[in-house]
Amino acid sequence: MKWYLSTLLIVCLHEICHLLMAYYFHFQIKKIELLPFGAYLYLEDFYFQSIWKEMCVVLAGPCSHLFIYAGIQMLSHGVYQDFLLTMNMFVLCFNLLPIYPLDGGRFLSLLLQSIMDLKKSLFLTLKISIFVYCLLFLFYLQMNTVVILCYLFYQLCCFYRFIFIYLRTYYGRIPSFSNQRPPLVHDRIIYRRGYYNYYVIDQKMRGEKEMVPELLKSIKK
Numbered sequence: 001m002k003w004y005l006s007t008l009l010i011v012c013l014h015e016i017c018h019l020l021m022a023y024y025f026h027f028q029i030k031k032i033e034l035l036p037f038g039a040y041l042y043l044e045d046f047y048f049q050s051i052w053k054e055m056c057v058v059l060a061g062p063c064s065h066l067f068i069y070a071g072i073q074m075l076s077h078g079v080y081q082d083f084l085l086t087m088n089m090f091v092l093c094f095n096l097l098p099i100y101p102l103d104g105g106r107f108l109s110l111l112l113q114s115i116m117d118l119k120k121s122l123f124l125t126l127k128i129s130i131f132v133y134c135l136l137f138l139f140y141l142q143m144n145t146v147v148i149l150c151y152l153f154y155q156l157c158c159f160y161r162f163i164f165i166y167l168r169t170y171y172g173r174i175p176s177f178s179n180q181r182p183p184l185v186h187d188r189i190i191y192r193r194g195y196y197n198y199y200v201i202d203q204k205m206r207g208e209k210e211m212v213p214e215l216l217k218s219i220k221k
Contacts, residue, residue, distance in 0.1 A: 017064035
């Protein structure tokens with residue numbers, strides 16, 4: 001029980017750092033879900049704030065392990081210290097895997113969203129997540145990992161459904177977004193976060209607010 005609770009504490013400290021950064025940037029906190037093997041922070045407006053703020057929230061978790069490492073060095077010793085250092089490194093490396101909803105998967109998604117079409121970036125994140133998950137499943141399927149692997153599989157299924165719901169919600173909110181963004185011109189129906197998107201359609205320039213119906217139609221294409 002001592003080893004289990006110690007590992008769970010490391011995971012919770014990781015999640016608390018996500019929470020503190022989210023509070024700092026005034027994200028809408030929905031809940032923190034405690035699981036037998038960890039914790040998960042739910043934010044109401046994640047993917048609706050600026051990308052760099054969301055990246056900061058995601059990176060706060062992995063960065064927390066530097067402070068956890070220092071705390072372990074100061075407050076423990078012997079075999080127990082070795083165990084804590086190993087688990088601290090394991091939690092860090094596991095969370096950096098590019099599998100949604102792990103921190104690595106979320107950061108990958110945000111990075112892709114900063115350089116390409118929103119819809120395309122989400123589906124590319126899903127494909128990369130599935131590929132890495134399959135490798136993880138093939139090489140690390142054991143009795144003590146089956147619960148985590150099942151949970152990740154469930155989350156990937158949820159992410160697939162989430163993509164369509166999110167895109168409909170995001171495109172529907174475009175008329176309410178601020179216009180104080182750098183302009184970006186497209187010759188096809190795509191959308192880049194962080195920019196005010198203009199479209200040259202039939203030799204006419206249109207703003208993103210006018211193109212909301214077309215963006216909504218493109219979701220299932």
